[in-house]
Each structure stands twice: as C-alpha cells, then as structure tokens.
Amino acid sequence: MGRWMTIEAKRSLIQKNTEEPGMTQTELASWAKRVFRLRKPPARNTVSDILNGASKIMSPSYGKGKRRKPLKLKAPALEDRLEEWVVSVEQRGLCLNRRAITRKTEQIQEDVGGAAVKVKLSVGWLSCFLWRYKLRYRPLHGEAGSTDADVVREGRCTR
Numbered sequence: 788m789g790r791w792m793t794i795e796a797k798r799s800l801i802q803k804n805t806e807e808p809g810m811t812q813t814e815l816a817s818w819a820k821r822v823f824r825l826r827k828p829p830a831r832n833t834v835s836d837i838l839n840g841a842s843k844i845m846s847p848s849y850g851k852g853k854r855r856k857p858l859k860l861k862a863p864a865l866e867d868r869l870e871e872w873v874v875s876v877e878q879r880g881l882c883l884n885r886r887a888i889t890r891k892t893e894q895i896q897e898d899v900g901g902a903a904v905k906v907k908l909s910v911g912w913l914s915c916f917l918w919r920y921k922l923r924y925r926p927l928h929g930e931a932g933s934t935d936a937d938v939v940r941e942g943r944c945t946r
Contacts, residue, residue, distance in 0.1 A: 792837075794849065796823045800834070801841045812838075862906050864899050865892070870920050885913055 792800070800819055804810065810818070812834040820828035829837075843849060869892055876883055889908055896906065906912065916922075 790826060792819065792823060792825070792829060792833075794844070797837050797844050799823075800837055801845060804838055804841075862899065862901070864901075865895055865906060866916065866919075868895050868899065869916070873920070873922060885910075888916075889913060 796819065799822070800815060803818060804815060812831045815834050816828040816831060819825060819834075837844065869888070872891055872895070873883065873888065892908055892913075896908075
C-alpha cells in the first residue's frame with residue numbers, strides 16, 4: 788500500500804478525469820485509493836491541485852517514474868548527456884568505473900557550460916547520479932573473471 792500518489796498515478800488520475808468528466812473530485816479520490824492501493828484517499832484539495840496543474844504534470848519535463856514530485860537537478864543538460872554517454876559505452880560492452888565517469892563528466896561540464904560548471908563532482912553526487920539512472924558498479928576481475936563458470940565447475944569435478 789502506498790502512502791502518496793506517484794507522478795504516474797497523478798497522470799492516470801488526470802486521464803481518468805478527461806475520460807469521465809462527470810466524476811466528482813471525491814469520486815476521483817476514492818477511485819485513486821482503490822486503483823493505486825493507497826492507505827487513504829487523497830484529499831479533495833489534492834485532487835483539485837492535481838487537476839489544476841494538469842498541463843504541467845502531463846509535460847515530459849515534469850519527470851517520470853515512481854517519484855512523488857519532479858526531480859530538481861542543478862544541471863539537467865549535464866546529466867542527460869552523461870547518461871547518453873554511459874548507455875553508449877555499456878552497449879559497446881565496455882566496463883566503467885567511477886573515475887572514468889568523473890573524467891567524462893568534467894569534459895561534458897566544459898562543453899555544456901552554464902549551471903553545469905558550478906556542479907561539484909563529489910562522491911555523493913556521483914553516487915546519486917548512479918542511483919537515479921539505475922546504474923551500478925560492476926567490477927572487472929581480469930583473467931579469472933573472464934572464464935566460463937561451467938568450465939571451472941567441470942575442471943573441479945574431474946580432479
């Protein structure tokens with residue numbers, strides 16, 4: 788059971804209101820409680836605020852995912868370009884580490900300019916970036932890590 792409405796839930800509530808304009812805000816609140824399995828229905832005031840801000844909530848710049856409110860980034864252009872780079876590197880099958888990501892971020896900072904230059908590339912910023920984009924650190928283990936696990940198991944059994 789959820790405690791609040793996510794961005795996706797707010798967008799669904801707005802769509803429900805456009806599909807069935809005859810529903811009252813109280814009915815929309817009880818519909819939201821049932822559909823999104825909320826602990827209690829959102830207040831009529833909350834439903835009213837969501838419907839009044841429909842154009843802002845429905846825009847792609849508002850955000851996505853399971854967040855309650857849109858994410859406020861200091862330099863969204865920097866993070867967008869860095870995410871594109873990380874995805875392209877991973878698609879090529881290359882491994883990344885924190886140092887490589889930080890170096891690329893410094894290069895992108897110079898290209899983007901503006902607010903991106905003021906972002907401090909701390910360990911905390913990098914950890915949050917990796918968490919936001921669901922990236923994780925996968926260590927590369929050299930020669931021992933490149934062998935097939937089945938071959939290793941078979942070799943152990945024959946001795």
